[in-house]
Structures are given as C-alpha cells and as structure tokens.
Amino acid sequence: MSGSTKLFGSKQWLLVVGLMLTLTLVGCASPEEKAKAYYEKGIALLETDPAKAKLEFQNALQMKKDMTEAVYGLALVAEKQSDWKACFSLLNSVLDNQPKHTEAIVKIAQLFLAAGEIDKAKENADNALAITPGHLGATMVLAAIDLKQGQFNPAVEKANQVLAKDPNNIDAYMLLASERFAQKDLPSALKYLDQGIAIDHKSLLLQLFKVNVLTATGNVAEAEKTFKALVEATPSDANLNAKYAEFLMQHDKQAEAEVQLRKIIALDASAMAPKINLVQFLLKTKGPKVGRLALEQFVKETPDDVELNFQLVNLYESQQDAAAAESQLRKIIQVAGNKPEGLSAKVKVATKLLANHKKTEAMQLIQEVLAADARNVDALIVKSGVEIDEMQYETAIADLRSVLRDQPNSAQAYYFIARAYELTGSNALADESYTKSLEISKYSPAYAVPYAKSLMGKQTFARAEDILQNTLKRNPSNMAATKLLAQLKLAKGDIAGAQNIADSIQNAANSNLAEMITAEILMRKGDDVGSIAMLEKAHKKLPEDMEAITAIVKVHLSKQRTDTAKAFLDTVLTAQPNNYDAKLLLAQIYDASNASAQAQEIFENIIVLEPHKTEAYQQLASSYAKAGDLVRAKATIEKGISANPNSAELYMLLAEVHQMNKHYKAAMEVYEKILASHPExxxxxxxxxxxxxxxxxxxxxxxxxxxxxxxxxxxxxxxxxxxxxxxxxxxxxxxxxxxxxxxxxxxxxxxxxxxxxxxxxxxxxxxxxxxxxxxxxxxxxxxxxxxxxxxxxxxxxxxx
Missing domain, CATH: 1.25.40.10 (Tetratricopeptide repeat domain)
Known part of the structure; x- marks a missing residue:
C-alpha cells in the first residue's frame, strides 16, 4: 500500500502547511496552545520528515492526551512509513474518540481496499459519504472498487465527478489512467498520467505508472529516461533506487544495474539487504566466484555483523563448500559471545550443525545457551525438535509448554507441540495445536504446507484443501501451497480444479508451475504428445529446473524411448555442462539400460568434479553391487565417507554392503555408529x-x-x-x-x-x-x- 496517501488521501491539510506560521512558545502558553503548536509543526514536517513529525505529534499528546487530531497525525506518519498495523490501530483510536471523523473512516476504507477486503472497504466509504456527502476521498475509494471489479464505466464516472469538483485531484487522474491501461488504450493512459504529473511532478506513484505504461508501449528508452530522472530527483530513496536497478536488470542493462545496486549500499552502509541484493546479482551475472568474493569482502568490512556472517555460511553451503561453511560457523561463535545477540547466534549455529548432522556439538551449544538463559525460547524450540526426533515426546511437550507460557503466541512452538501430540497419538490435541499455529502465523506456508501434506497422506482432503485455500488467500503468490493444492485436486480427480489453478498462475514470474500442472493433466488424459510439449515449454521457461527435466525423461522412459531421453539430457548438458543432477540422471539411465561401464564412467567423473556431494558415490556403489563387485562397491563408499564423514546415507550403504558380504558384526558396528549421531x-x-x-x-x-x-x-x-x-x-x-x-x-x-x-x-x-x-x-x-x-x-x- 506504499504511497496510498497520494492515491486516495485528502489534501485539505496542505492548506494548513501553506498558511503555517512559525510559533514561538512562551512559558505562559496553556497546554492546549502548546499541543496545537506541536501538532501544526508535525503537519508541516509530515511530507519531508515523517520521523520528526511523529515526535511532534507525540509531544502534542503529552500536552493534551485526548487530542484526536494528533492521534490522526500519528496514523498519517504510520501510513508514510508503511506500518499498516500501527496505522490501522491508530485510526481506530481516532474513531473511538470521534466516531464521525470522516478522514479516518476514509483511510480505513483505503486500508481494507489494499488488503482486498472489498466489502469492508465499501462499507466504510459509504459510511464516510453518509457523514460527509460528496466526500472526494470516499468517492475515489468507491471508484477504485468499481475498477477492481471490472465496472469500468461507473469507475470513470466517479473519477470525473471528483475532477469536476477538484481539477487537481491526482488520484482521479491515476484511476482514469488505470482504466485506460486495463482497456489497453496506452496513449490515453499516458495522457492522463502526464496531466497528473503536471499537477504533482513529485508523485512517485504517477511517475512509476508512467514507466510501466511506456514499457508496455515498447518505448523502453523513454521509460528508462523517466525512471532515471525520478531517481536523480530523489537520490536518497533506497526503495526507488532498488526498483530502478530491477528495471535495468529486466532490460539487460547489467552494468548500469550494478552501479545502481552499489549506490544503494552507499546510502546505508549498515543495511544488510542491499549487500545481499548485490551479491545475488553478481552470482547471477558474473558467476559464483565473483559473488562469493563480494560477500566475503562485506563480512571482512563488518566482522561483527552476525546476520551477514550467516549469509556467508548460507552461500558456502549453496556452493557445497562444507569446510568453508563450518569454518565460518566457528568464527560466528567466537564473535558472538554470551550477549543476547551472541546467544541468538549460538542457536543459529546449533541449527546449522544439526542440519549438518553434528548433533552432539549442536546440543552442547544449546545447553550453553540454556545455562545462560534457561528460558531462551529459540533454544528450547531447537531442543524440543531434537527430542521429537529422538522420540522423547513427553520431554519435548514439557519444553514446548514452557515456551508457550512465556510466548503464548509462538506459532513455531504450537507447530512443534502439534507434531509431538500427533506422534503420541493425541490427535485431538495435535489438531488443536496445528490450528493455533496456523491462526497465529496467519496461515504461514511454513506451517500450512507440511500440515496439509500430512493431512493428504491420511486422505483427509477436505481439511487439507481448506488450509491451503486459507493460506493462498493470505499468500496468493506462494508456489509451494499452490502446487500442493493442484496435487490435491488431481488426487481427488478434480481435473477442472487443477486446470483452473494452472490458468490462474499462467503469468507468475519465475515459475513454470502452470505448465507442469497442465502437463500432468494432459498425461492423465492420455495425451502423451501434448504433455511432452507442455513439459518442454516448462523447461524452456526455467532451463535449470530439474523437476521439468526429470519429468521429460520419465515420460520418454515410460514409453520405452530410452535413446530419446539420453539425447534430451545430452542437450541439457551441452547448455549446462555443470548440471550435477542432469549428469546423475544420465548415468542412472545408462545403468538401468545395463550399460554399466558408461554409467560408472559418468559417476566417476561426477565424483572428481563434486567430491563433497554424496549421490554419485551412492549410485556408483549400487552399480558395482548390482554387477556383483562388492569389493569396488565398498571401496567407493569408503572413499565417499572420507570426503563426507557426516553422511548417514553413505554409512547406511556401507552397512548394507557388509550384510551382502555376510559380515554381520561389521554391519552392526556401522549401524551403532549411525544411531549414535542419528538416533532418529x-x-x-x-x-x-x-x-x-x-x-x-x-x-x-x-x-x-x-x-x-x-x-x-x-x-x-x-x-x-x-x-x-x-x-x-x-x-x-x-x-x-x-x-x-x-x-x-x-x-x-x-x-x-x-x-x-x-x-x-x-x-x-x-x-x-x-x-x-x-x-x-x-x-x-x-x-x-x-x-x-x-x-x-x-x-x-x-x-x-
């Protein structure tokens, strides 16, 4: 809802700004007079310095606690700062004191409109008009509702009514431009935008909309010129700079985009997000080495920034450099100490260690945290997660109850305790706790998706569907929930429902899920040719997506087109010579086709290139075992363990080879070793x-x-x-x-x-x-x- 004051807000207070006089407060001024002076100063600062305006409104309230206009001023500040929760709360406080405060009612209508709650937006706009007939802001809310619902003529009519009363109302010009854009009349949309910009050339909303319209007309050069001028006019606006950098990237102007990203970092050297944005850009455009060096330099410049250090750990892990990741984790522990942020860092390090199967060391850190702070919520949650894995359900439940006593609104704690209840057979308590976690987190996909998946496994489709629908209502662009809902529809045989989902996400950015769903539907209908065509479209859209690549291979193999599957993977590897998973898949096809020599050669090559990934060792050992060569199978596994000493999968395979050799004592020893570090x-x-x-x-x-x-x-x-x-x-x-x-x-x-x-x-x-x-x-x-x-x-x- 950024910029919504300019989209719909009333501008009457600008008259106050225009007539503002500098007041000198004297000692004999009454509290009411002081409050009024603070309030007027806050109004004067609202556009240029919202943070200082907030202080003035707070000062006014100290002088006069029931000053409704000062509370409304704080709501305007919250709106400027995009703090919608605070804005909504403050507006309701205004209405508690003054139920017929029209401006507050209109603002609430705008918030509901932005949240997609059309009925509530209309109810509040109608209420405002009942109090103040002809109110322009309320009229514009109703016009926007008409536009959102595709009622173009009524929307235009209302906007023109507003312009008849206020020819300088830029909200009306924005709406008229939006209507023309929706009707694909781009020249007229530009005309309305230029009229609005002539009235308020500082309006970011109008200028950015103009950039979009110019881009849609194909005039990218003019769009860039407009955008650049806008950025130069407000060089300290980091968000605007970021949008400009994104625009440049979209139009293959990588050098200019990098310059822009570095400018954003210079605006606030302490901010982490701009640095990560630059690193991600460099990883994508200049490769893993350049991106890695950039992040290492940022960490070197601010070694005490724990979050940035963790970002470097994540990068090392994504590049499969386990040694560098572990070394960086050690540095974090040294930097952090036992300060609150240090305890937080230790919990995060413990979480990373658990992910790397180093449970003993991880739990030692958790115990250190709990020794310093016995009620540390994050540490107790990690501890309870380990207890659940070790089937110590009652202990986990006790720890999680302790967390919930301190933090009764912890969605994560409710989610974990639900898992523990479920595993002990307390299904009613589990469902109640799962529901709590969803309600508190506002149906966060992090909790909703795994719970829905679990329900689907139990054939509880109605409940799973209800959860996913609620999740997508709040997180409409979440692809994990969308994908699972499509899978649910297909599992129920609701082909039309699955197709509707695919159609609804056809234009989703950086996603081929629509094509993947449609391909599955076509396959179920027996349309092999159509399914392959759709999968190829999905692959073309995201060439590195292994799900699409694997699906194409599976279809060919299911139709006994082994050579076609191999040829397809050859083309993938020509374009992506370092695609580890594609190489594995090709080797597996050779192995399944009894071409074990070729398969083993590919597996060996993969191991040389990626010694710290375990799948190739597993597949090569299995290939040798299938051929009866248990000596080479065992040697391959031991080589893999040497490079990956924490791989439970490789140890499991070693135990199986011992069993195949009838070396049962040796197998038992390996299983004991696995269970010591992985009792789950x-x-x-x-x-x-x-x-x-x-x-x-x-x-x-x-x-x-x-x-x-x-x-x-x-x-x-x-x-x-x-x-x-x-x-x-x-x-x-x-x-x-x-x-x-x-x-x-x-x-x-x-x-x-x-x-x-x-x-x-x-x-x-x-x-x-x-x-x-x-x-x-x-x-x-x-x-x-x-x-x-x-x-x-x-x-x-x-x-x-």
Missing amino acids: LLVALNNYVSIVADYETDPKLLNSAYERAQKLKGSGIPQFLDTVGWIAYRVAKYDEASRLLNEAVAKLPDNATFHYHLGKVYLAKNDQAKAKASLEKALSLSKNQDQAFTKEIAALLKNV
Whole structure:
C-alpha cells in the first residue's frame, strides 16, 4: 500500500502547511496552545520528515492526551512509513474518540481496499459519504472498487465527478489512467498520467505508472529516461533506487544495474539487504566466484555483523563448500559471545550443525545457551525438535509448554507441540495445536504446507484443501501451497480444479508451475504428445529446473524411448555442462539400460568434479553391487565417507554392503555408529535389530535389542512391526510376537518372511495348525524368489 496517501488521501491539510506560521512558545502558553503548536509543526514536517513529525505529534499528546487530531497525525506518519498495523490501530483510536471523523473512516476504507477486503472497504466509504456527502476521498475509494471489479464505466464516472469538483485531484487522474491501461488504450493512459504529473511532478506513484505504461508501449528508452530522472530527483530513496536497478536488470542493462545496486549500499552502509541484493546479482551475472568474493569482502568490512556472517555460511553451503561453511560457523561463535545477540547466534549455529548432522556439538551449544538463559525460547524450540526426533515426546511437550507460557503466541512452538501430540497419538490435541499455529502465523506456508501434506497422506482432503485455500488467500503468490493444492485436486480427480489453478498462475514470474500442472493433466488424459510439449515449454521457461527435466525423461522412459531421453539430457548438458543432477540422471539411465561401464564412467567423473556431494558415490556403489563387485562397491563408499564423514546415507550403504558380504558384526558396528549421531533414523535401528534377531545368540544382546526395538512399534510400518515381532520371538515373548507379526501380515500379506516368522512363533506356541498354514503361505510366496529360503521353509514344514 506504499504511497496510498497520494492515491486516495485528502489534501485539505496542505492548506494548513501553506498558511503555517512559525510559533514561538512562551512559558505562559496553556497546554492546549502548546499541543496545537506541536501538532501544526508535525503537519508541516509530515511530507519531508515523517520521523520528526511523529515526535511532534507525540509531544502534542503529552500536552493534551485526548487530542484526536494528533492521534490522526500519528496514523498519517504510520501510513508514510508503511506500518499498516500501527496505522490501522491508530485510526481506530481516532474513531473511538470521534466516531464521525470522516478522514479516518476514509483511510480505513483505503486500508481494507489494499488488503482486498472489498466489502469492508465499501462499507466504510459509504459510511464516510453518509457523514460527509460528496466526500472526494470516499468517492475515489468507491471508484477504485468499481475498477477492481471490472465496472469500468461507473469507475470513470466517479473519477470525473471528483475532477469536476477538484481539477487537481491526482488520484482521479491515476484511476482514469488505470482504466485506460486495463482497456489497453496506452496513449490515453499516458495522457492522463502526464496531466497528473503536471499537477504533482513529485508523485512517485504517477511517475512509476508512467514507466510501466511506456514499457508496455515498447518505448523502453523513454521509460528508462523517466525512471532515471525520478531517481536523480530523489537520490536518497533506497526503495526507488532498488526498483530502478530491477528495471535495468529486466532490460539487460547489467552494468548500469550494478552501479545502481552499489549506490544503494552507499546510502546505508549498515543495511544488510542491499549487500545481499548485490551479491545475488553478481552470482547471477558474473558467476559464483565473483559473488562469493563480494560477500566475503562485506563480512571482512563488518566482522561483527552476525546476520551477514550467516549469509556467508548460507552461500558456502549453496556452493557445497562444507569446510568453508563450518569454518565460518566457528568464527560466528567466537564473535558472538554470551550477549543476547551472541546467544541468538549460538542457536543459529546449533541449527546449522544439526542440519549438518553434528548433533552432539549442536546440543552442547544449546545447553550453553540454556545455562545462560534457561528460558531462551529459540533454544528450547531447537531442543524440543531434537527430542521429537529422538522420540522423547513427553520431554519435548514439557519444553514446548514452557515456551508457550512465556510466548503464548509462538506459532513455531504450537507447530512443534502439534507434531509431538500427533506422534503420541493425541490427535485431538495435535489438531488443536496445528490450528493455533496456523491462526497465529496467519496461515504461514511454513506451517500450512507440511500440515496439509500430512493431512493428504491420511486422505483427509477436505481439511487439507481448506488450509491451503486459507493460506493462498493470505499468500496468493506462494508456489509451494499452490502446487500442493493442484496435487490435491488431481488426487481427488478434480481435473477442472487443477486446470483452473494452472490458468490462474499462467503469468507468475519465475515459475513454470502452470505448465507442469497442465502437463500432468494432459498425461492423465492420455495425451502423451501434448504433455511432452507442455513439459518442454516448462523447461524452456526455467532451463535449470530439474523437476521439468526429470519429468521429460520419465515420460520418454515410460514409453520405452530410452535413446530419446539420453539425447534430451545430452542437450541439457551441452547448455549446462555443470548440471550435477542432469549428469546423475544420465548415468542412472545408462545403468538401468545395463550399460554399466558408461554409467560408472559418468559417476566417476561426477565424483572428481563434486567430491563433497554424496549421490554419485551412492549410485556408483549400487552399480558395482548390482554387477556383483562388492569389493569396488565398498571401496567407493569408503572413499565417499572420507570426503563426507557426516553422511548417514553413505554409512547406511556401507552397512548394507557388509550384510551382502555376510559380515554381520561389521554391519552392526556401522549401524551403532549411525544411531549414535542419528538416533532418529528408524531404518538404521530396524536393520540393527533385524541382524541381532537373525544371527545373534547372546541373551544379553538379544534383550538389549528387544528394548531398543520398542521405538519401532508406533511407526505402523509393516517391516518394522515384523522386526519387533521377530526380536520378541527371540526373547520368548511369543504372545507379543504373534500380535505384532499378525499386524505386519495384515498390512503386507504377500511378504514370505513375515509368514515364515509367524509360522516359527506358532511352532513355539505349539499351535501346529496355524504354524503349518503360515509356513505353507511363506513357501508359496518364496518360490521363484530365494531358493535357499524356500528350502529352509520346506525342511521346516516336514516336521510340522
């Protein structure tokens, strides 16, 4: 709503400015006179120095607490500073004191209009007109509503009525220009804008609109000239400078854009955002090295700027330079100390360490923070997140309740406690807390999208759709929520609904989601050709988007067009020779086509280029293992671990290779190592317990594994249930084993191992009939799969 005072605001107070006299306050002046003097000084400063105007209005209120006009002055300052929440609150305070304050009512109408709440905007504008018939500001609000609703003739009629009464009303010229622009009459739009600018050449709104119209006519040179003159007239306006830089970038004037971005930094050397904008620009236009050097220089100039240091960490991580990122994190800890900002920095460092799988060190930092401030909200939230991952749900809930006592409006705390409730089966409390997090955060996509995704996984489509609709109402440009809503529509078979979403985002900037949704719709309709054409359009729109690239490859492979898929990836890599994911995808296609030599060569090349990324190691090791070369598979994994010592994925693969080699003790040791740093990895726990249940005889080890396996019970995953049931059998808890294995069989009835384990339990319980039925089922399922297993089952059946 920036600049809305100029779009709709009444200008009566300008008369006061024009007639303002310099007042000298004498000691005998009454409080009312002093208040009036402060108020008038505030009005005089409002346009040129809103911050000083605010002080004058506050001084007026100190002299006269019930001075409504001073409160209204503060609302105008808040509007100038784009503090809409404060503006709305102050305007309501004005109306509490003076319910028929027309100007305040009109301002509230403008705020509702900007927020898209048309009905409330109209209600307030009508109210203003009832109090002050013919009020120009209220009339312009109604005209703007007409325009927004496509009622062009009534909008124009109202604007002309305003001009008849006030020929210098620039809001009316803006509306008339907007109507002509909407009707694609660009010359007339320019005419109205020039008329408005002739009245108020300082109006940013009119000038910027003129730039847009000139650009739309194709006269980019004139648009740039207009924009440049505007910037030169107000060189200290950082926001305007930023808009100009963006304009230059859009029109391929990179050198001029860089100059402009550096000017913005010079306006306020302490501001971080302009520096980051320049770095992002340099990364895009001059490459990763130049952008990185620029950010490193900014950090060197202001080493105590913790936020800027974190930006450098983020850049290192995005460039896959884990060593540099970790080194920078250490520097942040040294710089931060135990001051409040230092404690905040430690929490952020801990969060980064957790993301890098360094939990022990991260939690040490969290404990340091809590030792200095036992009620530190951010630290408690991080701690509770770790506790949830470790299945310490009750402890997490207790920590989060402590947070909510101090910060009852913490959306993040409600979101985490909802997760904990959900994982303990307290669904009603979980839903209540999820709802709280959404309401407090005003349906922030950060909370709404994962919750909606979870609901979709439970087939709770109506609730998920309601959440996503509310999220998009408040965040209409959020692509994650838009994408998930489209997926929901497709899951429900609502093709028309999904297509409507695609149509609504057709012109979204920097997004190919519309094309991706349409491609999926066409594929579901059996239109292979149309789907590929749409995916190619999506790829052309965002050439580096791997989702579009992968989708094109999948379609070709699904139609047995392997050579076409390879050729397409070759063209991608010609244009993007360093596209890591595209190289991986090409190697995977060769491997799946039994061209393992070519695949392995590509994987090896990727590893040389990107030694700190783990996927190529995993894929190469899998390729060797598939070919029966477990020695090279193991060597590849160990090489990957040497370069990536914190990769749980590589350790998991190493344990699997040990199992394939029947080196079960070695596999158990690897799983123990994984669980020491990643206790939340239930797959590692399941595999460890499974090995113990299958191969160990030590009662102490078996009982320990049984106790540890209890974490797997609540997962509902059939393989995990089978493992818990099997270890229960090994410690002679046959009733528990029978119950769990029957539950696993019910969830996955065609698994031979499940039936075999259940048969063994029934034998232990001397239930020969059920044992025979289970073993016969296991035998029928195991045929043509594992001959050794089949022989074992057959031998067992002979004794039943």
